[in-house]
Amino acid sequence: MRDTALAESAVTCWVLTGIAIGFLGLFLALPLLAVFSEALRRGVDAYLAAFDDPDTQSAIGLTLLIAAIAVPLNLVFGVCAAWSIAKFWFPGKSLLVSLIDLPFSVSPVVSGLVYVLLFGAKGLLGPTLSDWDFKIIFAVPGIVLATIFVTFPFIARELIPLMQEQGTAEEEAAMTLGASGWRTFLTVTLPNVRWALLYGVLLCNARAMGEFGAVSVVSGHIRGLTNTMPLQVEILYNEYNFVAAFAVASLLAGLALVTLVGKSILEWRYGHGLSAVRRR
Amino acid sequence: MLGPSGSGKTTLLRLVAGLETPTSGRILFGGEDATHRPVRERRVGFVFQHYALFKHLSVAENIAYGLRVRPRATRPPDKEIRRRVAKLLELVQLSGLGRRAPAQLSGGQRQRVALARALAVEPRVLLLDEPFGALDAQVRRDLRRWLRELHDRTGHTTLFVTHDQEEALELADRVAILNKGRIEQIGTPDDVLDRPATAFVAGFVGEAVRLPVELAPHALRIGGQAIALDHGLPSGAAALFVRPTDLTLAEPFGDNRLTATVVSVRRRGPARRIELAIADRLPTVEIELAIGRTVHQGQAVHLRLLTPRLFAS
Numbered sequence: 001m002r003d004t005a006l007a008e009s010a011v012t013c014w015v016l017t018g019i020a021i022g023f024l025g026l027f028l029a030l031p032l033l034a035v036f037s038e039a040l041r042r043g044v045d046a047y048l049a050a051f052d053d054p055d056t057q058s059a060i061g062l063t064l065l066i067a068a069i070a071v072p073l074n075l076v077f078g079v080c081a082a083w084s085i086a087k088f089w090f091p092g093k094s095l096l097v098s099l100i101d102l103p104f105s106v107s108p109v110v111s112g113l114v115y116v117l118l119f120g121a122k123g124l125l126g127p128t129l130s131d132w133d134f135k136i137i138f139a140v141p142g143i144v145l146a147t148i149f150v151t152f153p154f155i156a157r158e159l160i161p162l163m164q165e166q167g168t169a170e171e172e173a174a175m176t177l178g179a180s181g182w183r184t185f186l187t188v189t190l191p192n193v194r195w196a197l198l199y200g201v202l203l204c205n206a207r208a209m210g211e212f213g214a215v216s217v218v219s220g221h222i223r224g225l226t227n228t229m230p231l232q233v234e235i236l237y238n239e240y241n242f243v244a245a246f247a248v249a250s251l252l253a254g255l256a257l258v259t260l261v262g263k264s265i266l267e268w269r270y271g272h273g274l275s276a277v278r279r280r
Numbered sequence: 281m282l283g284p285s286g287s288g289k290t291t292l293l294r295l296v297a298g299l300e301t302p303t304s305g306r307i308l309f310g311g312e313d314a315t316h317r318p319v320r321e322r323r324v325g326f327v328f329q330h331y332a333l334f335k336h337l338s339v340a341e342n343i344a345y346g347l348r349v350r351p352r353a354t355r356p357p358d359k360e361i362r363r364r365v366a367k368l369l370e371l372v373q374l375s376g377l378g379r380r381a382p383a384q385l386s387g388g389q390r391q392r393v394a395l396a397r398a399l400a401v402e403p404r405v406l407l408l409d410e411p412f413g414a415l416d417a418q419v420r421r422d423l424r425r426w427l428r429e430l431h432d433r434t435g436h437t438t439l440f441v442t443h444d445q446e447e448a449l450e451l452a453d454r455v456a457i458l459n460k461g462r463i464e465q466i467g468t469p470d471d472v473l474d475r476p477a478t479a480f481v482a483g484f485v486g487e488a489v490r491l492p493v494e495l496a497p498h499a500l501r502i503g504g505q506a507i508a509l510d511h512g513l514p515s516g517a518a519a520l521f522v523r524p525t526d527l528t529l530a531e532p533f534g535d536n537r538l539t540a541t542v543v544s545v546r547r548r549g550p551a552r553r554i555e556l557a558i559a560d561r562l563p564t565v566e567i568e569l570a571i572g573r574t575v576h577q578g579q580a581v582h583l584r585l586l587t588p589r590l591f592a593s
């Protein structure tokens with residue numbers, strides 16, 4: 001609905017819309033199209049052949065594994081953090097809120113480096129770990145840690161405003177009716193945030209699969225062992241294997257599109273169950 | 281429990297429910313110390329101002345919630361739960377609406393569901409926190425009468441919090457007046473209205489206006505006017521609380537006469553209210569005008585003080 005008091009002239013309106021759409025087309029839609037057109041440049045056979053490479057297969061497998069570990073862990077962490085922040089008061093609460101945002105404000109490369117400094121061969125805990133013969137850096141555990149770090153705000157950030165808005169009245173009602181804390185959480189709190197939770201999981205998953213910077217620092221790029229999909233794309237590209245590089249990239253782009261569609265469906269269908277901040 | 285906003289009514293109610301923890305003192309349920317009992321073991325029925333219905337559950341499931349969360353040993357069978365829900369729906373006059381979502385009900389209906397949900401667990405005490413606060417005036421009046429009937433029928437001990445004195449005085453057998461976290465007076469509606477224990481109660485109930493007065497032996501001075509009065513209070517500054525029914529228009533001669541000027545004449549429901557200035561610097565007082573009498577703005581009138589409510593200040 002247009003607010004008459006704020007209505008601009010038709011020209012201004014068209015110019016602004018035109019700039020926005022032009023910008024989106026140039027910087028978002030065009031590159032996305034390029035990914036798919038490059039991937040299919042030599043035909044469908046060449047495209048599919050790119051996935052026969054065992055290194056590529058292992059990269060896809062590793063990416064799925066990383067997401068399968070990082071997303072559930074962040075789900076648990078995000079729900080705990082949001083629950084405690086939204087429903088209770090405790091000392092250091094605002095500090096926790098700012099800490100949750102930290103991965104958003106820190107460059108992913110820095111996050112990766114932090115883990116190298118902590119767990120690397122010359123890092124703080126490196127010698128102890130090598131005594132135990134447990135490798136974190138240049139191995140799967142490091143990639144998992146870096147991915148968890150980079151993606152942990154997604155679910156918590158999604159839930160906190162919604163839970164704060166919903167307040168504690170329903171939980172209190174459940175308690176007066178005789179429900180235990182856990183029961184209250186399962187039957188009242190969780191159903192009230194289920195769509196926002198799913199939304200957060202979608203975003204978290206998309207980022208977990210697509211993360212490059214932090215993973216690149218800790219992975220060591222060992223083919224067939226510690227390469228995730230984004231890293232594999234880079235390697236293939238640097239080898240001038242454009243079709244294969246874009247084929248793998250098209251999978252990531254496809255994931256992004258699926259996430260976008262899922263997100264839009266959630267917003268359209270369950271907008272009232274998501275955070276009010278976004279609805280306005 | 282009646283009091284202005286911020287007087288601690290809701291906090292006191294939440295303490296009774298176990299939703300807050302007292303820093304000192306004890307909470308007794310009929311002689312049994314419940315101070316350290318967790319809220320879910322207190323068996324209280326709590327009704328919130330904004331209903332707090334479970335949005336994702338149907339009306340019937342909202343009411344059944346308290347029965348369904350019981351441990352298996354004490355949980356009634358499914359059939360019994362359904363029977364009790366149907367009975368409660370009938371009690372709150374919502375039969376046939378059990379399958380609706382709370383969002384599909386009006387405010388008054390939602391609050392009746394909340395009440396049925398609280399009653400389902402057979403509470404020892406029913407705690408209502410401004411339950412009609414979010415409803416419009418007509419629905420409030422209807423629900424108030426209905427709640428009183430329900431209370432008489434079911435006999436649940438009920439603690440009702442409100443800032444609306446009309447509501448409190450009409451509903452309650454006993455009223456506790458709260459101010460700044462303290463109970464000023466507990467008594468029947470007649471007690472608090474006719475025999476206010478403190479200056480606060482006298483000023484809070486019954487639309488009273490507080491007038492500063494000067495007491496002399498057997499006399500009272502208001503803004504330069506004096507009336508003869510036996511008050512039994514020490515001489516000096518005092519506060520006189522005047523309700524619209526405490527003053528009446530009178531002939532100019534006789535005892536206890538005050539003169540005043542008509543500031544305005546306003547309609548208030550079926551009656552007419554006139555606003556009067558006794559002296560320049562004093563707050564204006566209001567009285568109800570008998571039907572058939574007319575006064576004009578600016579006219580000088582004579583008043584007789586029927587019930588002097590005085591508190592030394």
